[in-house]
Amino acid sequence: MPRLRFRISMSLDGFVAGPDQSVEDPIGVGGMRLHEWVFPLKAWRGPQGLQGGEENASNDVVEDWLQNIGATVMGRNMFGGHPGPWNAREPWNGWWGHTPPFHHPVFVLTHHARKSLEMQGGTTFTFVTEGIESALEQAMRAAHGKDVALAGGASAARQYLAAGLVDEMDIALVPVLLGKGERLFEGLGDKPKALVHVRTVSMPDVTHVRFARA
Helix, strand or coil: CCCEEEEEEEECCCEEECCCCCCCCCCCCCHHHHCCCCCCEHHHHHHHCCCCCECCHHHHHHHHHHCCEEEEEEEHHHHCCCCCCCCCCCCCCCCCCCCCCCCCEEEEECCCCCCCEECHHHCEEEEECCCHHHHHHHHHHHHCCCEEEECCCHHHHHHHHHCCCCCEEEEEEECCCCCCCEECCCCCCCCCCCEEEEEEEEECCEEEEEEEEC
């Protein structure tokens, strides 16, 4: 059965973005430190159209993340751009240039309607205003039997976690302390979310922890 698979990088003190997020600094002050471990990897560089890269245990984890993914769901903040209604004169088309690295349908949660955006390389962004269940249903149909990736950011992830819709969660725990910013598990309460530990893969610059639906 197709699964909803969530992955994110997190600091030791529980933040997935730094403070003062903005169009100019989308991951917040210091937030880029959470992702430095992935940039040298072959599995990350390939979808960006880049050659070479490191092949190690983290690379194996990222390759596994990308396997059998047929569609992606993400929040408006991850897609990026200004808050509020879309700018019709200068529309924001994402952080990834003309050829985003997804190469499959992507469904963006938003409160503001917008026509679908077809990009080069097989990525089409569809903007969903009907909520998380609708976005997931559309993504599951578009994935044609493959799994759906939940790409974040934190607000979108919390909504799916709170609703009990996440089947698999991978946290890349990075040995940095951000001190403040946006926490992944803020406001979820103490009710068990029915996820159990599956595996841990340790590297000097990151520890990968996987949980799955109980």
